[in-house]
Amino acid sequence: MNFFLEVLIGGLLSGVMYALVALGFVMIYKASGVFNFAQGAMVYMAALSVVGCIEKGAPLWLAIILAFGIMTLFGIATEKFVLRKLVNQPPISLFMATIGLAFFIEGLAPMIFGSDPRALELGIVDEPIPWILDNWNMVISKFDLVAAGVAAVLVATLALFFQYTRIGRALRAVADDHQAALSIGIPLQHIWAIVWGVAGFVALVAGMMWGARNGVQFALTFTALKALPVLILGGFTSVPGAIVGGLIIGASEKLAEIYIPPVMQDLFGGNFGGIEGWFPYVLALLFLLVRPEGLFGERHIDRV
Amino acid sequence: MLYREAGQFKTTYAADQQLFPIRQDRIGVLVLLAVAFLGVPLLASEYWFSAILIPFLIFALAALGLNILTGYAGQLSLGSAAFMAVGAYAAYNFQLRIEGIPILISFILAGLTAAGVGILFGLPSLRIKGFYLAVATLAAQFFIVWCLTKFPWLSNNSSSGVISTQQLIFFGHELKTPVEKYLLVLSIVVVLALAAKNMVRSTTGRAWMAVRDMDVAASVIGIRLMRTKLLAFAVSSFYCGVAGALYAFCYLGSVEPDGFSLDMSFKILFMIIIGGVGSIMGSFLGAAFILLLPIFLDIALPFFAELFGLPFSSATVSHIQILVFGALIMFFLIVEPHGLARLWQIAKEKLRLWPFPH
Numbered sequence: 001m002n003f004f005l006e007v008l009i010g011g012l013l014s015g016v017m018y019a020l021v022a023l024g025f026v027m028i029y030k031a032s033g034v035f036n037f038a039q040g041a042m043v044y045m046a047a048l049s050v051v052g053c054i055e056k057g058a059p060l061w062l063a064i065i066l067a068f069g070i071m072t073l074f075g076i077a078t079e080k081f082v083l084r085k086l087v088n089q090p091p092i093s094l095f096m097a098t099i100g101l102a103f104f105i106e107g108l109a110p111m112i113f114g115s116d117p118r119a120l121e122l123g124i125v126d127e128p129i130p131w132i133l134d135n136w137n138m139v140i141s142k143f144d145l146v147a148a149g150v151a152a153v154l155v156a157t158l159a160l161f162f163q164y165t166r167i168g169r170a171l172r173a174v175a176d177d178h179q180a181a182l183s184i185g186i187p188l189q190h191i192w193a194i195v196w197g198v199a200g201f202v203a204l205v206a207g208m209m210w211g212a213r214n215g216v217q218f219a220l221t222f223t224a225l226k227a228l229p230v231l232i233l234g235g236f237t238s239v240p241g242a243i244v245g246g247l248i249i250g251a252s253e254k255l256a257e258i259y260i261p262p263v264m265q266d267l268f269g270g271n272f273g274g275i276e277g278w279f280p281y282v283l284a285l286l287f288l289l290v291r292p293e294g295l296f297g298e299r300h301i302d303r304v
Numbered sequence: 305m306l307y308r309e310a311g312q313f314k315t316t317y318a319a320d321q322q323l324f325p326i327r328q329d330r331i332g333v334l335v336l337l338a339v340a341f342l343g344v345p346l347l348a349s350e351y352w353f354s355a356i357l358i359p360f361l362i363f364a365l366a367a368l369g370l371n372i373l374t375g376y377a378g379q380l381s382l383g384s385a386a387f388m389a390v391g392a393y394a395a396y397n398f399q400l401r402i403e404g405i406p407i408l409i410s411f412i413l414a415g416l417t418a419a420g421v422g423i424l425f426g427l428p429s430l431r432i433k434g435f436y437l438a439v440a441t442l443a444a445q446f447f448i449v450w451c452l453t454k455f456p457w458l459s460n461n462s463s464s465g466v467i468s469t470q471q472l473i474f475f476g477h478e479l480k481t482p483v484e485k486y487l488l489v490l491s492i493v494v495v496l497a498l499a500a501k502n503m504v505r506s507t508t509g510r511a512w513m514a515v516r517d518m519d520v521a522a523s524v525i526g527i528r529l530m531r532t533k534l535l536a537f538a539v540s541s542f543y544c545g546v547a548g549a550l551y552a553f554c555y556l557g558s559v560e561p562d563g564f565s566l567d568m569s570f571k572i573l574f575m576i577i578i579g580g581v582g583s584i585m586g587s588f589l590g591a592a593f594i595l596l597l598p599i600f601l602d603i604a605l606p607f608f609a610e611l612f613g614l615p616f617s618s619a620t621v622s623h624i625q626i627l628v629f630g631a632l633i634m635f636f637l638i639v640e641p642h643g644l645a646r647l648w649q650i651a652k653e654k655l656r657l658w659p660f661p662h
Contacts, residue, residue, distance in 0.1 A: 095438065103629050104630030
């Protein structure tokens with residue numbers, strides 16, 4: 001039972017990391033209806049720019065500010081040079097354009113900052129908390145807890161930002177109906193630029209957390225792909241959905257990795273590790289069959 | 305001048321319905337086929353066959369498969385490489401486990417196996433569409449590759465799922481040289497491409513396009529969505545499966561599951577975006593473009609680097625390749641969403657009037 005709980009909590013905490021990436025997707029999808037496949041690449045780029053700036057001799061705080069600047073500028077440039085030109089195209093074209101964008105970033109970022117895997121030191125140690133280890137005999141990493149805390153703060157900030165600020169209200173209006181928002185004088189283009197800036201910021205936070213945990217390397221983009229099933233579970237338009245979806249995916253994939261391979265080994269023989277690699281996708285696929293709009297998504301009515 | 309179709313009257317239904325209604329097109333296609341079947345084997349070198357022509361034809365076939373699904377039926381798939389893997393492994397197993405089965409039959413069976421798997425993973429398309437479906441096809445991509453690695457039976461107990469394909473015996477004659485393999489691949493691709501060209505203008509193809517343009521409207525006018533969508537998945541996977549079998553048997557000779565990665569799926573997707581979504585010829589143009597671009601960059605980049613005195617490592621070259629791919633995708637989607645095929649069409653329109661544009 002203890003072991004089960006340990007796996008579960010470890011999974012939930014890594015689910016928080018997925019949720020961090022998924023948040024970026026939700027932001028952009030809500031505001032502009034673009035499914036931004038490049039969010040994972042943006043996470044990679046953000047982590048690389050932090051590490052790159054530190055290597056050039058900048059202290060951590062300056063590196064973070066610089067990386068934030070880079071990500072914001074890049075987001076705005078993307079909006080201006082790619083997505084604005086694709087207004088009124090079918091959503092699937094926009095999606096494919098963001099796949100192109102992902103490749104573009106994956107080529108550009110390592111070209112500027114170098115592609116060899118590097119560690120990112122945030123000053124938080126990745127070691128079990130002794131108190132829990134002593135009392136319950138469970139290994140819960142301090143780092144994971146801090147990451148969960150950061151995610152909670154980020155979500156709360158975003159929720160407040162959306163709910164109470166002028167820009168947040170404008171963002172929600174745009175998400176609801178582009179034309180109506182335009183007609184009451186909300187500057188659509190500014191809003192989109194802001195959204196891409198915010199998505200860059202979310203990517204920066206996610207990139208720093210992931211980078212500090214697993215090292216800054218290309219594999220980061222694959223990990224970020226896991227945010228896609230998270231979105232399917234949670235629904236594309238819901239911030240709480242991203243969090244809950246992330247937790248479910250994180251927990252279930254870790255549990256599956258521990259408990260399914262032995263069963264399969266009994267049945268077929270051989271080694272069946274690595275279930276983690278596909279389990280979230282298949283889970284999302286099965287989930288889609290039951291509830292296509294996700295846990296918190298809006299039910300969509302098709303009209304001819 | 306080159307494309308004056310004036311004076312070509314169609315007086316019978318047969319003439320009106322033929323595949324290439326314009327005489328210049330018919331001649332052009334025949335000349336192209338003649339060159340491909342007779343001219344190329346005489347002229348091209350061994351390197352050309354095994355490094356450029358064979359992979360080009362195979363990827364063109366895979367792109368054709370994806371184009372049927374994405375370009376005609378409007379269902380975006382990110383798992384085409386996985387269906388190729390199914391085809392490759394199925395062909396290998398049919399050869400291995402059925403005594404004396406002809407290679408063509410095992411290719412067809414491999415395609416049918418891939419089609420079955422395609423239908424299975426196409427089932428969610430009945431409930432979901434757009435990006436949701438794209439993500440669902442990622443499940444196929446990761447799950448199939450994992451299965452091929454982990455179930456030893458599928459790869460005849462070889463370590464980490466690597467298979468070495470059997471000899472290509474074609475009517476008692478073993479195909480060994482690249483030229484013979486090229487001719488086999490070419491014949492299969494030509495037959496399947498003509499079949500596709502016919503299929504997309506038949507009832508089935510029109511139903512696909514109706515579903516692509518708006519599936520609710522299509523079902524209102526009486527198109528059975530389930531049948532149409534699943535058929536698109538089946539046909540598309542069949543093409544990808546045959547392409548995968550050819551990839552293993554005629555191109556590499558030895559494949560591993562991880563070779564059919566997500567990157568390969570993206571590559572095939574890029575082929576149809578650049579070549580032309582919803583165009584048979586676009587699949588060929590796109591495949592040629594995507595395969596030739598890295599070769600071109602490999603040669604051109606060091607040259608430019610020397611010209612400007614920049615230090616260039618091979619890592620930088622590969623980064624620039626990825627970057628150029630991404631940039632090109634965005635460029636084509638913005639400037640010419642219908643790809644190279646549309647450019648070719650525009651060229652034809654111009655040639656009709658050339659050299660007197662008025």
